[in-house]
Amino acid sequence: EVQLVESGGGLVQPGGSLKLSCAASGFIFSGSGIHWVRQASGIGLEWVGRIRSRANSYATAYAASLKGRFTISRDDSKNTAYLQMNGLKTEDTAVYYCTRFNYDSTGYFDFWGQGTLVTVSS
Amino acid sequence: QSVLTQPPSVSGAPGQRVTISCTGGSSNIGARYDVHWYQQFPGTAPKLLIYGNTNRPSGVPDRFSGSKSGTSASLAITGLQAEDEADYYCQSYDSSLTAWVFGGGTKLTVL
Numbered sequence: 001e002v003q004l005v006e007s008g009g010g011l012v013q014p015g016g017s018l019k020l021s022c023a024a025s026g027f028i029f030s031g032s033g034i035h036w037v038r039q040a041s042g043i044g045l046e047w048v049g050r051i052r053s054r055a056n057s058y059a060t061a062y063a064a065s066l067k068g069r070f071t072i073s074r075d076d077s078k079n080t081a082y083l084q085m086n087g088l089k090t091e092d093t094a095v096y097y098c099t100r101f102n103y104d105s106t107g108y109f110d111f112w113g114q115g116t117l118v119t120v121s122s
Numbered sequence: 123q124s125v126l127t128q129p130p131s132v133s134g135a136p137g138q139r140v141t142i143s144c145t146g147g148s149s150n151i152g153a154r155y156d157v158h159w160y161q162q163f164p165g166t167a168p169k170l171l172i173y174g175n176t177n178r179p180s181g182v183p184d185r186f187s188g189s190k191s192g193t194s195a196s197l198a199i200t201g202l203q204a205e206d207e208a209d210y211y212c213q214s215y216d217s218s219l220t221a222w223v224f225g226g227g228t229k230l231t232v233l
Contacts, residue, residue: 035222044124045160045168045211045224063221097167105174106215107222108158112167 002026002111004098009116012088020083020116022098027111030054030076033101035109036083038094046094050101051081088120125150126212126225133231134202142197142228144212150223152193155215159188159197162209162227171210172197199230207232 008020022034033056036048049062051072060072071084081098095117099109127145134140144157151157159172170179172188175195185206187198195214199206212225 037224044227045213047222047224050222061220064219102173105156105158105177108156108170108173108213109160109168110170110173110179112169115167 002100004100004111004113006096006098006113006116009096009118011119011121013122014088014090014120016088016120017084017086018088018118020085020096020098020118022081022083022113024079024081024100027100029079033103034072034074034081035099035101036072037097037099037109037112038092039097039115040091040094043094048083048096085118088118090120092118093120094118124226125216125219125223126214128210128212128225128228130226131229131231133233134199135233136202136204138202139198139200140202140230141199142210142212142230144195144197144225146193146195146214146216146223148193149218150193150214150216151190151195153217155217157188157190157195158213159186160211160213162211168211202232204232206230 003025005023033052035050052059069087074081095115097115098113100111102110156174160168161171162168175190176188209227211227216223
């Protein structure tokens with residue numbers, strides 16, 4: 001059974017940093033792309049960024065709106081992906097989901113974690 | 123403002139058929155990027171409902187179907203049931219933004 005479990009969310013002050021983790025099981029993590037998607041309360045889904053597999057040079061890409069504040073990484077030996085968030089703003093407050101990317105078609109998110117809440121507030 | 127446009131809400135009585143539209147442009151749906159649909163219940167993570175415009179993952183009832191034409195796509199739900207009440211999101215890829223994009227979501231209410 002495919003499972004993705006996020007952790008690391010919490011309350012952080014504006015300008016602060018936070019690192020989220022996404023622990024995966026039930027599939028070949030090292031061969032999979034992982035994307036992060038966020039959802040502010042009562043708002044829709046917003047793509048954050050992605051990291052490809054080692055075979056694809058661990059290539060990363062991010063939403064332009066983040067302007068270099070977020071970094072995605074992975075440790076295949078631990079079946080875990082990470083989202084490092086720096087210079088956090090109140091508008092970054094959201095539930096953050098990690099997702100497994102399916103390269104069929106033109107790409108979609110076939111499995112999602114339960115999400116972890118990040119609250120940016122003073 | 124989402125790149126893909128969905129109606130904020132739709133409603134229907136049990137047993138009826140409802141459709142949810144998803145309108146994009148020439149750099150996403152119109153550029154032949156596929157459309158995918160997700161279902162989300164309050165307080166839970168989204169779940170894949172339709173992929174590749176028309177395909178249902180294992181376990182999704184055939185009451186749910188998708189279609190795509192030009193710069194738009196649609197999700198149809200037939201034989202509406204109370205358990206279908208949820209938020210629905212479309213998703214595609216945008217080549218101008220070089221980003222994966224979502225619709226703003228549609229809240230389905232079963233009357």
